[in-house]
Amino acid sequence: MSDSPPGAVDLLGVLAYAELTAFLKLAEDAAALAPSLTDRAALSDLAVAEYGHFELLRDRLAALGQDPEAAMAPFVAPLDDWHAQTKPGDWLEALVKAYVGTGIAGDFYREAARQAEPETRKLVDEVLAEESRSEFAVERVRAALAENPKDAGRLALWARRLVGEALSQAHRLAATRPELALLLVAGGAVDGTSDAGQIGIGRLFSRLTEEHGKRMSALGLVPGP
């Protein structure tokens, strides 16, 4: 990995574990919360796509001579914690999580990939191009809101919680994996004290907030403050 920028293995590792665990959590939600077998199959389909991404990333790590298990290990706790804090209580929450969660993750990866080496960037782009599969969730949520508009309030709060918990875990990760954080803030210091780091983080957060707002609108939800 001497020809890869610092943080590149971390990027592949966090992305790989995120995809593996997204697969398992989506399958769990499909089994527990889908109101019909058709819906169960639709969320399962999304889950299986995430597994496919995991395989690409794991194989890339192996091709770089890295142990995938070791590369993923530092990210198990923060990602598991995010899922534990955002366990959906019903089918609509599961759909919003599938769409918003995939979206937030995509935003982080896209930022990080900008700074990565070309091969990794290409792979991350490939993984992200597939994320439009979660669009089925948008249709279902919009249809449900058309029938029960009063669900909009609680789902908007739910989506805000998904982002809040994601930023909280990202903050925790940035402290322990400075090189990964460096990839995200594109060249600034990231200890939160230097001006360059602050500007980088500020930019990153406003990009994430902007993208999240678009997703909320797509779902028919008010983004909120």
Added chain:
Amino acid sequence: MSDSPPGAVDLLGVLAYAELTAFLKLAEDAAALAPSLTDRAALSDLAVAEYGHFELLRDRLAALGQDPEAAMAPFVAPLDDWHAQTKPGDWLEALVKAYVGTGIAGDFYREAARQAEPETRKLVDEVLAEESRSEFAVERVRAALAENPKDAGRLALWARRLVGEALSQAHRLAATRPELALLLVAGGAVDGTSDAGQIGIGRLFSRLTEEHGKRMSALGLVPGP
């Protein structure tokens, strides 16, 4: 479906739901019981293969003008019950279940497919040809038994319970879906009273028992009485 033998839609329906639910249960076991991320990925890989089979079967039902959800519906309760009765308590039990469960299911489908129309038979063969993926479970179980031979007793009992519960659910299904049962016993009556039905069922059970014995040996376990 006027050109399909009675029971053909049932066969595709039970196989489709079995694969969908196997996918979800294997994913659940991978998330809950795998001792390492590598093991979690290996069982996930098996789960994803099951989902691929589900898709083939669902699409075949749709191509026959059948509603996949309706075709699967009669089989939800018996298959869910089987899984509820056979929830693995640890990783070794999960591996034995992945291998033995996939094997038992395969035996049933193989018998049923003999009598099905050529297109369905071809599809079932295609699905079954893939089942060798569960062989990874054999390697892990054998390695574990080489280290701790005393686990053999409880795992043999566990495997026997998997079969016992499967036969019990199959019996329940045969009573409610006589046309599917007919496919299984190859031309005999299946009400359990006529001689032809009894002979057919007797043959089926001895084939299942024989195949199960081979799988137990492969795992390094004593088949038991």
